[in-house]
Amino acid sequence: MTALALEVAEFTLDVGTRRLRALNDVDLCVGAGEIVGLIGESGSGKSLAALSIAGLLPKATGHTVAGAIRVGGVEGASRRAQVGFIFQEPMSALNPALRIDRQLVDAIRARRDADRATARQHAATLLAQLELPDPERVLRSYPHQLSGGMRQRVVIALALSGTPSLLIADEPTTALDVTVQLDVLRLIRDQARERNLGVLLITHDVNVVAYMAARLYVMYGGWIVEAGPTAQVLAAPRHPYTRALLASRPDRVARGAAIPAIDGFVPPLAAVTTGCRFADRCALVEARCHTPSALTVEGDVHIARCWKAGAGGSDAS
Amino acid sequence: MGAGRADPLMAAASFLVRRVLATFVVLIAVTILTFVISHVIPGDPAQLIAGPRAGAAEVAQLRHALGLDRPLHEQYATYVVALLHGDLGASIVTGQPVLREILDRLPATIELMGLALLLSVAVAVPLGVIAAAARPSPLDTVLRGLSTVAISTPRFWVAMLLLGLFYGALQWAPPSGRLSPGLTPHELTGLLTLDSLLRGDWRLLRDATAHLVLPVAALAIGNIGTFARIIRAAMIEVLAQDHIRTARAAGISQARILSVYALRNALLPFVTIAGLELAGLLFGSVTVESVFAWPGIGSYLLDAILDLNFPVIMGVTLFVSIGYAVINLLIDLSYRCIDPRLRAPAG
Ligand SMILES: Nc1ncnc2c1ncn2[C@@H]1O[C@H](COP(=O)(O)OP(=O)(O)OP(=O)(O)O)[C@@H](O)[C@H]1O
Ligand code: SF4
Ligand SMILES: [Mg+2]
Numbered sequence: 001m002t003a004l005a006l007e008v009a010e011f012t013l014d015v016g017t018r019r020l021r022a023l024n025d026v027d028l029c030v031g032a033g034e035i036v037g038l039i040g041e042s043g044s045g046k047s048l049a050a051l052s053i054a055g056l057l058p059k060a061t062g063h064t065v066a067g068a069i070r071v072g073g074v075e076g077a078s079r080r081a082q083v084g085f086i087f088q089e090p091m092s093a094l095n096p097a098l099r100i101d102r103q104l105v106d107a108i109r110a111r112r113d114a115d116r117a118t119a120r121q122h123a124a125t126l127l128a129q130l131e132l133p134d135p136e137r138v139l140r141s142y143p144h145q146l147s148g149g150m151r152q153r154v155v156i157a158l159a160l161s162g163t164p165s166l167l168i169a170d171e172p173t174t175a176l177d178v179t180v181q182l183d184v185l186r187l188i189r190d191q192a193r194e195r196n197l198g199v200l201l202i203t204h205d206v207n208v209v210a211y212m213a214a215r216l217y218v219m220y221g222g223w224i225v226e227a228g229p230t231a232q233v234l235a236a237p238r239h240p241y242t243r244a245l246l247a248s249r250p251d252r253v254a255r256g257a258a259i260p261a262i263d264g265f266v267p268p269l270a271a272v273t274t275g276c277r278f279a280d281r282c283a284l285v286e287a288r289c290h291t292p293s294a295l296t297v298e299g300d301v302h303i304a305r306c307w308k309a310g311a312g313g314s315d316a317s
Numbered sequence: 318m319g320a321g322r323a324d325p326l327m328a329a330a331s332f333l334v335r336r337v338l339a340t341f342v343v344l345i346a347v348t349i350l351t352f353v354i355s356h357v358i359p360g361d362p363a364q365l366i367a368g369p370r371a372g373a374a375e376v377a378q379l380r381h382a383l384g385l386d387r388p389l390h391e392q393y394a395t396y397v398v399a400l401l402h403g404d405l406g407a408s409i410v411t412g413q414p415v416l417r418e419i420l421d422r423l424p425a426t427i428e429l430m431g432l433a434l435l436l437s438v439a440v441a442v443p444l445g446v447i448a449a450a451a452r453p454s455p456l457d458t459v460l461r462g463l464s465t466v467a468i469s470t471p472r473f474w475v476a477m478l479l480l481g482l483f484y485g486a487l488q489w490a491p492p493s494g495r496l497s498p499g500l501t502p503h504e505l506t507g508l509l510t511l512d513s514l515l516r517g518d519w520r521l522l523r524d525a526t527a528h529l530v531l532p533v534a535a536l537a538i539g540n541i542g543t544f545a546r547i548i549r550a551a552m553i554e555v556l557a558q559d560h561i562r563t564a565r566a567a568g569i570s571q572a573r574i575l576s577v578y579a580l581r582n583a584l585l586p587f588v589t590i591a592g593l594e595l596a597g598l599l600f601g602s603v604t605v606e607s608v609f610a611w612p613g614i615g616s617y618l619l620d621a622i623l624d625l626n627f628p629v630i631m632g633v634t635l636f637v638s639i640g641y642a643v644i645n646l647l648i649d650l651s652y653r654c655i656d657p658r659l660r661a662p663a664g
Contacts (some may be wrong), residue, residue: 056566060452085566092559096658097581107567142657158567 003073005166005198006030006053011067013052013222019064020269022048023222026067030166030198035189037209037230038202039245040219043266046202049219050168053200055080072165081111084159084197086188088171090151094143100154101139104161111162126157130187149180153187160191167192170202185212206249210234218242221267221277228302238296238304241278276306284308329653329660336649340642347638348400351631352393366409405635406628408621415632419614423636424507425495426613430602432510432533437540438591444541445548446575449556460545467542473604476535480608483531490531493610497524532609536601540594547590551583558582584655592648599637 006029013023023045030036038046051057053069055077068075071082087093095103104123105116114122120139127135130153143151152172159167169188173181189212192199201212209216209230216233218226218241226239237243244262264281267273275290276282282289288307296309363380364371371379380386384395399406405415448460483490491497495509500521505512509525555561556579564578606615614633621629653660 054566056562080566081568083566085563087559087563089559093563095560095564095578095582097656098578099657103564103567106564106569106573110568110570144658155563158563162568 007070009068015063033196035199037213037216044219045222054083082165084164084167086169086172107161167199226304238309351634355627405632409626428508433536437537441541441544445545448549449552464542472601476608479531551586555579555582
């Protein structure tokens with residue numbers, strides 16, 4: 001059996017000089033060739049999880065970690081070579097002072113033994129596979145000479161250049177024109193299938209997850225609060241936070257009606273809580289919610305971290 | 318992007334033309350300024366030339382001969398016409414044409430300032446990069462302290478200190494001038510190191526270099542501090558940008574990220590601010606040249622000021638202004654090399 005693309009086990013992260021808890025006991029896995037969604041409000045810890053997996057946490061402020069991360073069966077610092085990262089902002093993600101060929105050739109040669117000419121050839125092939133017309137012209141260009149969609153394809157090419165086992169896409173389409181969003185998503189899906197890549201797709205957009213991902217994790221306040229097959233979670237969310245998140249989908253709200261944003265905000269890392277992080281925004285909160293809750297599993301696959309998971313569940317929406 | 322599709326060569330050419338025209342306007346302003354200042358500053362050149370014991374009639378006659386009694390605008394017109402013929406007037410002290418004296422002394426200053434600039438960039442860039450990359454670390458603090466000391470120390474003081482230490486106390490360096498007595502330079506470019514190198518004259522090269530070390534160091538030390546701080550600040554800003562994280566994610570080595578991916582982007586703010594610092598370098602060369610009896614433009618200007626030698630003061634000011642304007646033009650052009658967004662049209 002091939003190794004999982006990604007296994008995260010009981011991963012905990014403390015950040016900043018005050019070592020505030022940013023991620024709690026995160027368990028997460030992505031199979032080879034599988035696309036998995038990670039959703040949650042702004043500030044819930046999605047990007048920190050992604051950067052942790054890729055080994056890209058900024059060193060300046062410092063951090064401590066506990067738990068295990070394995071990518072393509074590889075642990076420790078060498079797992080970095082197994083991860084391809086697609087960033088949100090295609091403009092700022094590329095170096096404005098260097099031509100595309102320099103950036104791609106350097107990336108290719110950083111991960112494998114190849115002379116410049118071979119690497120450049122490979123770069124052109126990669127761009128062609130990503131449906132970029134006239135790869136030679138793209139290679140000779142600077143980032144500012146390309147459109148947003150083209151730049152994002154170059155970013156994807158950079159992510160694929162090291163032949164990774166896992167692709168992490170952190171809001172890959174948020175900064176793009178609506179017209180090219182679907183193209184880029186389809187491209188990521190096709191590449192995952194062709195290369196048998198695991199994909200961790202991070203987004204605010206439930207529709208993107210519904211379109212792309214077979215399974216789904218919901219993150220809140222540094223905890224995974226719910227996980228399961230996408231169809232099942234979307235149809236019958238068990239955690240009150242997931243239900244609130246789904247209720248705020250713009251396309252689910254009747255035209256003209258106000259979008260029911262979730263009251264309150266994600267607690268800052270410094271806010272001390274015992275028990276459920278969602279307690280001060282939850283309509284169902286009761287005394288026991290202030291003590292740590294266990295994970296509950298329904299039907300083997302649908303996990304939720306809530307004292308009342310399931311209560312008022314599927315029929316609430 | 319509007320006119321973005323224009324031929325890049327055409328765009329560059331029109332940019333060049335516009336900049337050269339602007340430079341001319343600045344230079345005309347400079348001629349007016351030097352002219353006016355030299356006629357407003359107290360001290361009568363005619364009196365000065367005639368000497369303290371000359372009678373009033375004698376001075377008036379000299380003033381008439383020099384054209385100093387004519388209306389200002391007429392005098393200015395004569396001055397500009399002469400300028401256009403390459404005539405900057407004659408030195409009141411030596412009677413020699415100012416232009417020739419300036420051209421004789423120019424190579425000494427160019428060699429001194431050029432090497433000082435080269436040395437400061439060559440030392441400051443790696444220092445600044447290391448300081449930014451090693452942050453926070455004791456090394457960073459040490460470098461910051463060093464550059465603060467270097468910035469706050471006047472150049473003439475550094476020059477005196479170096480002279481006192483390496484010539485006075487240690488006797489390691491030659492005292493002053495460009496060459497030891499008895500050596501004759503090769504007449505090529507006037508840059509002694511370059512000329513002796515081209516002619517393969519190692520004895521001359523060694524001697525010229527030995528004479529250059531202290532004045533170059535005196536000029537460069539202050540710049541190293543400033544330049545290193547500019548590079549450090551620019552690098553810190555660039556290193557926090559998204560594309561650096563992309564380069565890290567792609568597995569590009571830290572050394573390459575620093576020396577290519579970040580430095581390329583840090584050069585633009587560096588060149589901008591370093592260009593402004595050049596004025597300080599020009600100014601510093603006046604005192605440093607005087608301390609080391611360096612036969613360049615700086616010491617020439619200082620002597621002229623002390624003698625109220627107006628033709629020389631005006632000539633040097635004009636020359637330095639031209640030099641400064643040309644350097645600024647080169648800096649503007651270099652932006653287009655450093656930042657592709659200014660050069661190539663958007664697609
Ligand atoms: N170095 C740090 N020191 C302190 N707090 C930090 C640090 N880095 C991130 N945080 C905090 O950690 C929390 C999670 O941040 P993260 O960027 O992972 O959120 P996110 O889910 O990706 O949000 P978004 O959807 O806006 O991208 C935020 O509250 C953020 O302010
Ligand atoms: S544990 Fe309690 S507070 Fe937390 S989500 Fe469940 S019901 Fe709400
Ligand atoms: Mg994020």
